[in-house]
Amino acid sequence: MTTTPTGFVFVAGLADIRAAGCLAVQVGGHTVALCMDGDAVHAVDNRCPHMGFPLHRGTVRDGILTCHWHHARFDLATGGTFDQFADDVPSFPVEVRGDEVWVDISPRGDARAHARRRLAVGLERDLPLVIAKAALALTDGDQPPVDPFRVGLAFGVRYRRRGWGQGLTIHTCMANLLPHLDPAERPRALYHGLAAVAADTEGAPPRFPLDPLPNAPRDPALLRRWFRQFIEVRDAEGAERCLVSALAAGTTPRQVADTLFAAATDHRYIDGGHTLDFTNKALEALDLAGWEHAPAVLGSLSAGYADAFRMEEANAWRHPVDLVDLLAAAFERLPGAMEAGQVHGNGNTATEGELVEVLLGEDPAAIVATLVDALRSGAGAEDLAATVAYAAARRIAQFPESNEFTDWDTALHTFTFASAVHQGLRRAPSIELLRGVFDAAMSVYLDRFLNVPPARLPGSGGGEAGGTGDPNALLAPLPDLFNQQHRVAQAADAVARFLQDGGEPDRLLAMLGRLLLREDRNFHTIQAIEAAFRQYGTRRGTVEGSHILIAAARYLAAHAPTMRAQRQTYEIARRFARGEPLFEAEGG
Numbered sequence: 027m028t029t030t031p032t033g034f035v036f037v038a039g040l041a042d043i044r045a046a047g048c049l050a051v052q053v054g055g056h057t058v059a060l061c062m063d064g065d066a067v068h069a070v071d072n073r074c075p076h077m078g079f080p081l082h083r084g085t086v087r088d089g090i091l092t093c094h095w096h097h098a099r100f101d102l103a104t105g106g107t108f109d110q111f112a113d114d115v116p117s118f119p120v121e122v123r124g125d126e127v128w129v130d131i132s133p134r135g136d137a138r139a140h141a142r143r144r145l146a147v148g149l150e151r152d153l154p155l156v157i158a159k160a161a162l163a164l165t166d167g168d169q170p171p172v173d174p175f176r177v178g179l180a181f182g183v184r185y186r187r188r189g190w191g192q193g194l195t196i197h198t199c200m201a202n203l204l205p206h207l208d209p210a211e212r213p214r215a216l217y218h219g220l221a222a223v224a225a226d227t228e229g230a231p232p233r234f235p236l237d238p239l240p241n242a243p244r245d246p247a248l249l250r251r252w253f254r255q256f257i258e259v260r261d262a263e264g265a266e267r268c269l270v271s272a273l274a275a276g277t278t279p280r281q282v283a284d285t286l287f288a289a290a291t292d293h294r295y296i297d298g299g300h301t302l303d304f305t306n307k308a309l310e311a312l313d314l315a316g317w318e319h320a321p322a323v324l325g326s327l328s329a330g331y332a333d334a335f336r337m338e339e340a341n342a343w344r345h346p347v348d349l350v351d352l353l354a355a356a357f358e359r360l361p362g363a364m365e366a367g368q369v370h371g372n373g374n375t376a377t378e379g380e381l382v383e384v385l386l387g388e389d390p391a392a393i394v395a396t397l398v399d400a401l402r403s404g405a406g407a408e409d410l411a412a413t414v415a416y417a418a419a420r421r422i423a424q425f426p427e428s429n430e431f432t433d434w435d436t437a438l439h440t441f442t443f444a445s446a447v448h449q450g451l452r453r454a455p456s457i458e459l460l461r462g463v464f465d466a467a468m469s470v471y472l473d474r475f476l477n478v479p480p481a482r483l484p485g486s487g488g489g490e491a492g493g494t495g496d497p498n499a500l501l502a503p504l505p506d507l508f509n510q511q512h513r514v515a516q517a518a519d520a521v522a523r524f525l526q527d528g529g530e531p532d533r534l535l536a537m538l539g540r541l542l543l544r545e546d547r548n549f550h551t552i553q554a555i556e557a558a559f560r561q562y563g564t565r566r567g568t569v570e571g572s573h574i575l576i577a578a579a580r581y582l583a584a585h586a587p588t589m590r591a592q593r594q595t596y597e598i599a600r601r602f603a604r605g606e607p608l609f610e611a612e613g614g
């Protein structure tokens with residue numbers, strides 16, 4: 027290869043290019059397409075930036091190079107594309123020296139900046155393959171991909187008038203799952219989250235955020251009161267202005283969380299728990315992206331609060347037992363119970379096992395009374411929340427497959443809500459949010475029919491093996507198990523045996539995460555796994571912890587296999603990034 031100090035190298039004779047029309051040549055480890063357009067020679071990278079089809083096999087007409095695989099078109103002179111699902115193809119300077127053609131293939135541009143621009147295109151046009159390529163390019167080793175996470179967060183809150191929704195919740199769940207995943211799986215998780223944001227905003231009108239109230243900052247306590255009043259009368263705009271004004275007035279993250287949690291529990295179990303779960307996720311997103319994004323992110327919650335369905339309007343919460351009245355009476359007693367527990371708590375709280383038996387029982391009055399008594403005896407709100415979350419997980423762990431399939435979601439909603447209440451109390455404990463523990467307990471009670479008859483809980487008898495062999499070998503069959511429908515019990519047994527045999531929980535979490543990511547995105551399944559990992563985090567090595575992971579595995583097994591179309595998209599992007607020839611390969 028002959029080079030010049032400027033980077034130009036000899037690549038081909040002019041006559042050869044003219045004869046071929048488009049000629050592929052190897053230059054410095056790259057394949058370059060040399061194409062004639064009239065008397066001019068142009069050089070572009072020979073890999074179509076969409077999926078790698080060799081561009082020298084395309085057609086040039088009127089200065090436009092068309093790739094024949096999906097018909098992406100490129101301006102031959104600049105490499106710019108007319109089809110955003112592809113990408114601009116790198117083009118190279120050409121010099122014709124007599125009958126010789128010389129090309130400069132020196133690298134140009136900032137690859138990371140380019141990936142960032144392409145991520146924006148993918149989000150704007152809902153192009154999953156473009157997003158997958160960007161996710162792969164923007165994930166650096168073990169570093170949390172904060173930058174692309176922020177991009178997705180800002181896009182999601184800006185381009186969905188209804189505000190925070192499933193897409194951003196998935197985006198945050200995926201970010202939370204990252205530390206549990208094998209490093210190779212992390213770009214895939216980022217891709218799932220970003221693609222969920224794109225799908226959730228696709229075709230939606232944008233949201234126009236509100237400014238704070240003008241002039242002097244208002245008293246945060248007053249703004250907090252107004253916020254709750256405005257949510258009470260379903261005034262989303264008024265509430266948002268209070269919220270952003272409170273942030274402008276210097277309200278701390280904990281104070282703003284407290285305000286949100288109070289409003290989210292002023293009515294019973296609003297929107298089946300989604301509102302509180304979304305709030306929790308929005309706060310977690312800010313922890314990751316930075317609280318300077320709080321006005322846009324938290325402001326996007328207000329419509330969800332104002333429009334939420336309130337269980338005061340739900341028959342199941344009013345008849346035959348009026349759970350709303352029952353809870354209202356209990357809430358009157360909460361301040362006294364809390365004070366008594368803190369001042370005179372005798373420590374004679376029921377054991378967690380006893381509490382769980384009551385929670386999974388059939389007497390709502392007994393459930394409420396037991397929770398109040400536990401507080402009076404000195405039990406902490408956070409501990410009670412964890413216990414209710416565990417009881418909710420048990421509903422899933424013992425969910426029989428004879429139920430209506432959609433009822434998995436009923437049990438899931440209770441669990442994710444209970445987990446969100448628990449996480450919320452860890453972040454910003456308050457007597458208002460404590461009401462959420464009681465709401466979750468009532469939802470566990472209402473879900474009792476989902477455990478009739480209860481599915482066998484591995485480890486509670488039934489003949490499964492345990493205590494022998496290499497626990498890691500027990501994980502090996504899981505991927506194949508999840509290739510088949512109705513392997514719920516087998517999945518539960520495998521998880522239980524792995525943990526009983528001393529398997530390393532982190533390996534199990536990574537495996538469940540991998541199995542989640544190979545399925546098509548399902549909002550509820552993602553919620554189930556993420557909440558289970560959260561709850562397991564405070565119960566590592568315990569029987570209750572194993573029940574929580576059994577619940578996660580059962581839920582995932584019940585919802586697998588899917589078509590795995592999103593996996594295929596990601597695999598294409600991954601192989602493209604590695605330079606593998608996609609057009610010659612068998613299916614993914």
Ligand code: FES
Nearest residue numbers: 074076077093096
């Ligand atoms: S358009 Fe070229 S590979 Fe798809």
